Amino acid sequence: MPSRHSFPAALSICKLQYNSSFSLSIEQLHSQFLQPFSIYTASVSNPGTDMPAFSARRHSPSSDPTSETRVAVTPRKSRLRSDPDAAIASPLRKSPRLCKEGSPNSSPKIEVIRKCLKSSLNLSGSPEKKQLSEDFVERQTWDPREETQLRAVNEALHLSTAPPNVVCRENEKNQILDFCSKCVKEEKAGSLYVCGCPGTGKTLSMEKVKVMLVDWANKEGVQPPDVLSINCTTLANMSEIFSKVSSEIVFSTFTWHEDDVSVILVVADELDYLITKDRSVLHDLFMLTTMPFSRCILLGVANAIDLADMFIPKLQSLNCKPMVITFCAYSKDQIINILQERLKALPYTVFQPQALELCARKVAAASGDMRKALAVCRSAIEMLIGESMLSSVDGTEDQQKPAANNMTSNQVRIHHVAAALSKVYKSPVVDTIISLPQHQQIILCSAVKLFREGKKGTTLGELNKYYVDVCKSTMIPPVGILELSSMCRVLDDQGILKLGQSREDKLRRVTLNVDGADIVFALQGVRFFRNCLK
């Protein structure tokens, strides 16, 4: 195999080496990747004449981008067709089971998951469930009053502790790993875009993939890639990302001997922070992977599904459509699974299985955000501690409780989780309205009356009229309009009213931000308002 580095490439790298400043601009990056390309286009302009001198080179990945990308980077549209690769690439649908049963190459790990899922699905009466709960009983009892145990539990459930193995994301992880390892093995560029809701384990999987990729490379005897991970929010300036990438490149070229230029793996978290008005930064970033000699694997992570679509028209013409992997929101079973995985390391049971299930069901129904689920679990533990503190203060005779009772009392039960969940998901509107000062309640009351007539919005002056009317009818001295507008601002802060912008205070647009029925419900308790609202 001839040296992969033709003269121009070496030249450009030399150029780089002599470039004293590390902050290379995008142009220099381009020049590095582009120069060989220009030669090739000149020489292989006629596809029919396959020059023998270049035939060997064509095996080198970047010289023939089209044939390679078709395999690795599955275009999004064609995924729907019956392509064996596409089945892997397809994201998880509603139920993970359906996907996995269809896929021919399901790993033993997946089998394990399936078992776990089944067991947690059929909690109502399958033998597996009994086995599971017995497993719990065998464990030591947990005393929430003991410092070290509590600390261990809190640590296990904290966001910052990454679990040793990422469950429920094997499929996605393997896909990313396959993609990366293929790119590394063939030493060619590629881009991949990972999207999904917050708290679905994107960044966590990426961290794992990075480690696994290096491990894999060492095992295979391939030059391990240089990993550069950037969180785009930490960039002071959008185009700073290029200087980071180029400094990485320069660094690797300094330590470069003859053949082994390693591949650079760029992991850009929160990619959508790079969106500028003309989208040039993001575009240039993806363009890095299209250069023929580039050895840059770009993994972008963001929330938006359509981020890659914005560039498809442009990038398609350049034949670098990024592969897209979607991280779905966690389902109930997955959440249970992950929570159990985190708690497995502890030698004692902390949660009743039902409590965990309640938490998982609620969170999965609302957002599927794992961070939320963990937060709920932690606050449920806090509730349990508060309760046990209270009971220990109350009396000492409680200590003589039977052991079985004691064991369950030391576990987080359903009502703890329910209380924690209500803290998160319960709408505080009614409570807030009840605790408002009287005049603000009158404002809300008059607003409800006003909007009953079918209007959607009104102005502050109009509202004042209604307010004065209500006040007069109940013999309460009204406050002035300046005071009224400041009260409306307070209500706006609390998210009950919505105030529009206007030059004149009087003409500011007022709309209700909560349901009118909520207000009526909250104010019904007061007899004073019951008459008003009739």
Add this chain to the structure above:
Amino acid sequence: MAETQQMKKFKTPSKGTPRAKHPISLDHHIAPQTPQSATPSAINLRRSHRLTAATPEHRPALSSFNTPKSAAKTRKICEDPPSILPTETSINPASPPPVESRKKRKFQEKSAEKRKDSRNVKCKRAADRKVKKKVYHKKVVYDGGEFSAGHDVYVKRRSDASSDDEDPEVEECRVCFKPAGRRVLIECDDCLNGFHLKCLKPPLKAVPDGDWVCCYCVARKNGEVMEFPEPQAGKKRARTAREKLLSSDLWAARIESLWKEVDGTYWFRARWYIIPEETAVGRQPHNLRRELYRTNDFADVEMESTIRHCFVMSPREFANAADGGDDVFLCEYEYEVQWHSFKRIAEIDSNENDGEKVVDNDADWNSCDESDSGSDFNSEEEAAYENEKRNRLSQSSSLRPVAANSRKGQIFGLQKIGAKKIPENLRSRKQTDLEKAKSTLLLATVPKSLTCRDREMNEITTFIKGAICDEQCLGRCLYVHGVPGTGKTMSVLAVMRNLKSEVDAGSIRPYCFVEINGLKLASPENIYSVIYEGLTGHRVGWKKALNLLNARFSDENKCRKDTRPCILLIDELDLLVTRNQAVLYNILDWPTRPNSKLIVIGIANTMDLPEKLLPRISSRMGIQRLCFGPYNFQQLQEIISSRLKGIDAFEKVAIEFASRKVAAVSGDARRALEICRRAAEVADYRAKKTALSSSDASGKVMAGMADVEAAIKEMFQAPHIQVIRSCSKLSKIFLAAMVYELYKTGIGETTFEKLAMVVSSFCANNGETFPGYDTLLKVGCKLGECRLLLCEPGTRHKLQKLQLNYPNDDVTFALKDSKDLPWLAKYI
């Protein structure tokens, strides 16, 4: 670092000056002195005898550079009895008294009962005899020690602290608890404890070269637990003054000037030293164990509260002080208390002119002189004599204008500014209850106790404690929200104060606390540099700070030097929301990183801020919320009455009335306090008026319902009513016509043309002269300018549309009973 740390290998037992049982004060200055002031105590006698032999040798040398007049005087003194000779020699007319001492000043700050009973009765008498004025001294012998300007002393921190009573001057061995005696104490470079060479395990033969760390510290560093041996039962380990100072039970100060008050007590102006823990940045890893900072903070301290000398040295001196005893400290930097900044003292000194150098030269020359002056330099009088001589010399050298100015400006300048004190007796008039009430109701007054927010404060306390008491210190986030004036910031700060006192007491680990107000940031991004400055004391640009903070909070492998947990309080969090919300994302992302040890508390008014943010940010924010609801009237009442506790100025109903009124509208405690303060002012005014008119101020005036009512009216009543009532006749007609027109048509707006018709008909019917369109237009514009009307912008043409900016009822109310235009009422 190593070079400076090496300095103090040996620990000789610190030699404190022997103490006389009865404090003696020697007046070494031009103050006319009674011979008795040098009461011949045993020590004095002994020393003075010794000195008599020495004095003749001194005379010629001294007089050789004295002015003839002063020489004559010394000679005259020589004829005095030998017992008082030493003191008298120091009365040197060649050293002119500082300018300040000639100024008459009355300091009342010292109360008589603080004075020690029988101290210096004679001195006092002497002082009484002369004119009442402060006398400055070069040197004071007090309580057996000899103090002069430029010395460093320990100062008692609290007069009541019992721990300050015993003051072991001799350090004990940390293992056997016996004083050093003849054996050598070796000092550990880490914990500063002293050890006998024999007591160590294994015992040391000789003092090793280089740094030496005791086995206890080595064990602690290796993670083992190795306790120091406990003293025998019933015995308490005596803490040395150095230990107390470094654990901030004592203070150290530098004496800038000394004087005798008119009542005979001795005072000095102290320039404080502080230990690194007391600076804003806390102890940094590069701080030496014995490092102090000189501050720019001065105070007048009575000599009574000093303990004894300590020795604060520059790094060069410190390195040479191999066995200076236990009271040696290092001071390299000056700390500015107001700006929390450090400056190398050497740089400050080099900025001064060469006057300093001249003095140095003198000192050198002087020391040459000393060499032949006798061997017994330790003797008190001898030292006094030498010192006096040096003072005189430096004084004479500082007659050079430049040097003198710089010197004086530095030492006495601040005193001059502070001298304009208003004598206490001028404002000793007892404050009335109303005045006291006014001052306690000010918003700036911090209440002694916080009422009505116990639940919330408990929650905050458990939140913070749960985070920082852990060894692991997992990052957390708390969002505090609530309407303005419900005590959000105050509660959090009160919790932090309590925690601070717990840290001082040692029950929880130290942490660093950074408080940021979003309103005070020039731009949201600036928060990075503010945080970084709060954590490390370095000021960098925000981009660099962002990188540094990222590295700080995300490094999991590298063991950070500063492992204290960090509490970040961000007030007005909603102001940090930028267009792409990157600032909030970063701040809320850090706590989720491993080992970040960051706790974020955000405060804002908006209830639904997390929901308004991007989902990825609210996901990181967690679910910890704390809501501060508006106060109800009982709570407001409690807040006001707890502030007014002990002051009988308000009727109870008045407080209730005010709190009910506020609770009905906003529940804002600030406003309730303002109303009450205003009511107190109204009542005070009333009281003074009655006192003036009836001259017998017998009846006690309390703020009642009427005053509160007046205050509320002032506060709640909108200003526009006042404006309408006080505007011109034509404007009133104009407004009345406007109301009339709007009422008649039922539409919200009208044109100027139509309005002019109405006005002219008004005028015609009621015998007024119609002023003409131009004037009317001008009136309309004026009303538009003061925002009573909303005019169409720009053009003043007839067809411009007009709107009332305030409700019709308000205008009607204001115009109804106008005196000059009674006929307006019938149109309204």
